[in-house]
Amino acid sequence: MDIREGLTFDDVLLVPKYSNITSRSQTSLTTKLSRNISLNIPLVSANMDTVTESAMAVVMAREGGIGIIHRFLTIKEEVNEILKTKRSGSVMIEKPYxxxxxxxxxxxxxxxxxxxxxxxxxxxxxxxxxxxxxxxxxxxxxxxxxxx
Structure with missing residues (x-):
């Protein structure tokens, strides 16, 4: 069995140092989640029932990250959460209620x-x-x- 070392927030320390970057706009936080999915910010919300449903997924998407909707939903509930998330991203709602x-x-x-x-x-x-x-x-x- 291949057991890898895991890190927590307490294991990582960012030390301020001098940089040649003169403006924050010169940096890119873009990262690849998968071969086909790029994120503008390297943030993914936890797929926990107390964390990510449609509301969190919408906010994460608007900010450039991604929200993974948790698995403790019925198929119908999961479809509804995804539809709410997708619907919120539309500038024009094609089939309004x-x-x-x-x-x-x-x-x-x-x-x-x-x-x-x-x-x-x-x-x-x-x-x-x-x-x-x-x-x-x-x-x-x-x-x-x-x-x-």
Whole structure:
């Protein structure tokens, strides 16, 4: 068995020294995670259930690192976490979540929670945009009222 030496944070010490680099912008932190995946910063969040789900994966991706979603999810939950992560990176959402004006505020809240979003498009039967409903709009609204 080949046992390798492992290092912890206490085993490593960075000593300040003189450098010819005159600006931080001259350095590159880019590193390869695999043959096909490059990271802009050499940071990977732990694939632990208390650390990385979609929220952490989104933040890591925006900062240039990567978040590995943990394995203690059902397949359906894992797919949902990945979809949330991928969806957040889109500048334009191709298939936004939509509700009709005849639905109740309570139905809208449940749909937002189910999809993990804070806003919905409100469209009439002809798919014409009637408005945008956000979590702030429904915060103090009567849950039995229609979205209209």
């Amino acid at each position: 939509v509700i009709g004006p005849d639905q109740t505020v309570n139905e809208a809240i449940e749909y937002m929670q189910e999809k993990g979003v804070s806003g919905l498009l409100v469209a009439n039967g002809e798919s014409k945009l009637a408005g945008i409903l956000t979590s702030r709009d429904v915060q103090f609204a009567d849950s039995s009222h229609l979205v209209k």
